[in-house]
Amino acid sequence: MNLHIHSLRANPFAFGIGVLGLALLPAYAQTGSEHKASPAPWMNTHLSPDERASLVVKEMTLDEKISLLHGTGMASLGPVSPLAVKSNGGAGYVVSIPRLGIPAIQMSDAAYGVRSSGENGRYSTALPDDLAGAASWDLDAAYEYGALIARELRAQGYNMSLGGGINLAREPRNGRTFEYMGEDPVLAGKMVGQVMKGEQAQHVIGDIKHYALNDQESGRNAVNVNIDKRSMRESDLLAFEIGLRESNAAAVMCSYNRVNGDYACENKYLLTDVLKKDWAFKGFVLSDWQGTHSAAKASAAGLDHEEPGEIFYGDTMKKAVESGKVPKAELDEHVHRILRSMFASGVIDDPPEKSVVDVEGGFEVAQKIAEQSIVLLRNEHSQLPLEASKVASIAVIGGHADVGMISGGGSAQVDPPGGNAIMPPGKGKTTWQAHIWFPTSPLKAIRATAPRANVQYDPGTDHAKAAALAKTADVAIVFAYQWESEGMDLDNLSLPDRQDDLIATVAKTMATTIVVLETGSPVTMPWADRVSGILEAWYAGSRGAEAVARVLFGDVNPSAKLPITFPKSEADLPHPILVKPPKASTTHGEPDDWKKIAAGLPPFQVTYDEGLKVGYKWYDAERKQVLFPFGYGLSYTTYTYSDLKVTPGKSVQVSFRVTNTGNRAGSEVAEVYAALPESAGEPPKRLVGWSKVKLNAGESKEVNMELDALYLSIFNVERDAWQLVPGDYTFLVGGSSQSLPLKEAVNLK
Numbered sequence: 001m002n003l004h005i006h007s008l009r010a011n012p013f014a015f016g017i018g019v020l021g022l023a024l025l026p027a028y029a030q031t032g033s034e035h036k037a038s039p040a041p042w043m044n045t046h047l048s049p050d051e052r053a054s055l056v057v058k059e060m061t062l063d064e065k066i067s068l069l070h071g072t073g074m075a076s077l078g079p080v081s082p083l084a085v086k087s088n089g090g091a092g093y094v095v096s097i098p099r100l101g102i103p104a105i106q107m108s109d110a111a112y113g114v115r116s117s118g119e120n121g122r123y124s125t126a127l128p129d130d131l132a133g134a135a136s137w138d139l140d141a142a143y144e145y146g147a148l149i150a151r152e153l154r155a156q157g158y159n160m161s162l163g164g165g166i167n168l169a170r171e172p173r174n175g176r177t178f179e180y181m182g183e184d185p186v187l188a189g190k191m192v193g194q195v196m197k198g199e200q201a202q203h204v205i206g207d208i209k210h211y212a213l214n215d216q217e218s219g220r221n222a223v224n225v226n227i228d229k230r231s232m233r234e235s236d237l238l239a240f241e242i243g244l245r246e247s248n249a250a251a252v253m254c255s256y257n258r259v260n261g262d263y264a265c266e267n268k269y270l271l272t273d274v275l276k277k278d279w280a281f282k283g284f285v286l287s288d289w290q291g292t293h294s295a296a297k298a299s300a301a302g303l304d305h306e307e308p309g310e311i312f313y314g315d316t317m318k319k320a321v322e323s324g325k326v327p328k329a330e331l332d333e334h335v336h337r338i339l340r341s342m343f344a345s346g347v348i349d350d351p352p353e354k355s356v357v358d359v360e361g362g363f364e365v366a367q368k369i370a371e372q373s374i375v376l377l378r379n380e381h382s383q384l385p386l387e388a389s390k391v392a393s394i395a396v397i398g399g400h401a402d403v404g405m406i407s408g409g410g411s412a413q414v415d416p417p418g419g420n421a422i423m424p425p426g427k428g429k430t431t432w433q434a435h436i437w438f439p440t441s442p443l444k445a446i447r448a449t450a451p452r453a454n455v456q457y458d459p460g461t462d463h464a465k466a467a468a469l470a471k472t473a474d475v476a477i478v479f480a481y482q483w484e485s486e487g488m489d490l491d492n493l494s495l496p497d498r499q500d501d502l503i504a505t506v507a508k509t510m511a512t513t514i515v516v517l518e519t520g521s522p523v524t525m526p527w528a529d530r531v532s533g534i535l536e537a538w539y540a541g542s543r544g545a546e547a548v549a550r551v552l553f554g555d556v557n558p559s560a561k562l563p564i565t566f567p568k569s570e571a572d573l574p575h576p577i578l579v580k581p582p583k584a585s586t587t588h589g590e591p592d593d594w595k596k597i598a599a600g601l602p603p604f605q606v607t608y609d610e611g612l613k614v615g616y617k618w619y620d621a622e623r624k625q626v627l628f629p630f631g632y633g634l635s636y637t638t639y640t641y642s643d644l645k646v647t648p649g650k651s652v653q654v655s656f657r658v659t660n661t662g663n664r665a666g667s668e669v670a671e672v673y674a675a676l677p678e679s680a681g682e683p684p685k686r687l688v689g690w691s692k693v694k695l696n697a698g699e700s701k702e703v704n705m706e707l708d709a710l711y712l713s714i715f716n717v718e719r720d721a722w723q724l725v726p727g728d729y730t731f732l733v734g735g736s737s738q739s740l741p742l743k744e745a746v747n748l749k
């Protein structure tokens, strides 16, 4: 078994720091014997965050500096430090320095909503998962996503978010695929940038994770990922580069795995050469929970902060500083970065005040984003939308659709109000890796939307019985789920629990079968051409059912597009078989597992030799047919594309026209791809821009885009720099990566 930090029961953290005062006083400088205190100079908001941080650092003792470099344990693991009593119950807590007016950092996981509500007796909204958010391709929705999370964090007393996952889906069986934003660096980077902007605008420290290449959960504490520099810079790291550039997110969490030999959290290339130097990142790097493996080496490589305890960045670090192993300037830089981030994000000037989470407001945002993120994958003979006034009877089948919709697990898990919806009332406590359903019932939502129809439910456990119910109805809607979580990977991309057979059995007896998928990763669909309609609803969040019903009945015209390819089978993946760790490279639930992890488990190798060919770039280059391509998604109306014009220049301008040729208003995600010159040695094409265009029936709009030169460049490893390769570029425009009716070639110098 692959041990997870959250499943540890024993106290895994060593502590040795003196107790700092816990009450937070206003920031006044003590001026010797003078009685009149004046506000501390760093509270002058006219100064820059850097100036303010420098002023504080000058005043700090060594112990105070060390206290900022590490957490104090995890609340959920029990009292591990006397200091942790002031923790707000989140995943991380860094003590305050009352003497200097520096507040504590209260961190909470917040991938698709604020975590740990259950154990803290609080409430949080579950948004659609992160992959769903990416499927909206909607930058405003992404901003709203972040803003909502941050409002709820603040209401609960947190000032730092641990969300913002953007590991590219090199391995779609990764159990955290739902926490990430798909397979394309430009889409993931731009979307996470908006999420972070939305968060930080509420005065919460934003964090992007897991840097980098933590693309499978199996053996994540041991695995050594081998990848060439060009491929990582142009793919996996580019997503972070764009996300940080767009948002100035204040924190980056380094990941558990090794990259080309060194742990990500002590990898000088990743942390210093690329992140801090090349991208000029001014924030701080914190380790994933128990992703720190040294003091001096990690510090020199650029790790600023250890979580969740102080195995290396407490006493050991203090001694290393005192003995000169870690230079004082290096220590000060870590401290400066943390304080700077606190000033820059506003958590010092505008600390959170606890209040009641806006439940109704959360529902509204969750539903709106769900409506924008549900992808219509198939709609034979325009069976959808259903007409509420015309359908006499509906069979709702499977997926616990009578009570709820499934959610993603692990440290991303948001706790449902009332507990797990599939458990008897009062028995729904959420536990690590339990399969959790949110109380958003598709059955109820469908009944409410089609009040005149006779809507019956069958759990789908007995396939023949389900098919018999379907036979009596005008339409069958089958709900199917695939659960996933941190700490595990999927064995394959099939729906679990014989659901493929359930769907096939129902479809055999029913002309009109609609399948609603609740999945965190792509799934294979052996029955795809036997059903009338397929909706991908992902992990749809607190108001998933209402959103699904509104899409099914046409109150919402679907506009989402896939942020990830759905392959035909695992055999078509770059790595048909996921590399599993040898026994020695995993832990097995023993009390001192944390020591083994800290000391370093023996590495095993995963080699991303598909290189630049991530996601659709792989299927394009290998000429493999897919089930549903990247960027694909249907609408209840139709669009045409025309009048492409590409104007080369300092930056490339692209303009084209999109027309809504149907009889319903809708929003079309218009996608622009570029094929680079032959000599660039790139996969056939890459996404370089998109625009979500709102169009009334019959309306036509011109879309103008200025393309970012970075998105057209390659990373030249010899020069250690981005480079625009001179030559012929072909620009392709359309509604999916495989439907690009417009094409124009231009020469770029």
Ligand code: BGC
Binding pocket: 005, 006, 091, 109, 162, 209, 288, 289, 411, 486
């Ligand atoms: C996860 C992180 C998470 C942290 C704190 C780790 O196991 O990988 O994503 O933020 O725990 O809960």
